[in-house]
Amino acid sequence: MTTRTALREALSVVSPVACAGCAAPDVELCTDCRVRLEPAVRSRTLVTGLRVVSGLDYEFEVRRAVIAFKQQGRLRLARWLAPALRAALAEACPPGAPPLLIAVPASRAGLRRRGFDPVGLLAREAGLVLAPRLLKSVVGAGGSQKHRDRVQRHRDRLGSLRAAADLTGRRVLLVDDVVTTGSTLLEAERALVTNGATVVGAACLASTPLTGRRL
Ligand SMILES: [Zn+2]
Secondary structure, three states: OOHHHHHHHHHHHHOOOEOOOOOOEOOOOOHHHHHHOOOOOEEEEOOOOOEEEEEEEOOHHHHHHHHHHHOOOOHHHHHHHHHHHHHHHHHHOOOOOOOEEEEOOOOHHHHHHHOOOHHHHHHHHOOOOOOOOOEEEOOOOOOOOOOOOHHHHHHHHOOOEEEOOOOOOOEEEEEEEEEOOOHHHHHHHHHHHHOOOEEEEEEEEEEOOOOOEEO
16 A cells, blocks of 8 residues: 555545535546536526626536535635636627626625635636726625525615726626526626726626526
């Protein structure tokens, strides 16, 4: 037995590895689940006309892998998730000069709980250059989003973000990890438009497959 094998066996006793998508033993992400994380680009349009392009459907193995990455801190999954974000961005980018890429900020509570910023990490892994800290959470705004319907969630979100600079004349593309109702993206769009930006679209890693149109 080599030292490396011995070390891996010792570690696997401490922290057994299972596939992040299907829980198959002894593998970070199995071959089948790697295939499931290949980009499946889809687009939907929110009530303001904002076009949201996602790289994956947020369900089944994909959903479990994203949760393992975001909530369980399995950061090595970023390399398997990044291609989907890259594909969504390629589809979301309109012709013309490249827009400014602005990430939807993680909530302070989320950052504290996880200790890392999922969107920032995914973007780096995907080779995207995000504009730094142009959207900020407003302290004290918004509450828990659990157990609330879509209208209530949107109302709660209103005023929870602000743009940290004058963006007059700037074209902006929003970047996010998981989109469910779209209420956070709408709030980000509102905050940016308030400061003069034109929001040309949004690219996200995954979205719940409600009404999306497969491309
Ligand atoms: Zn698997």
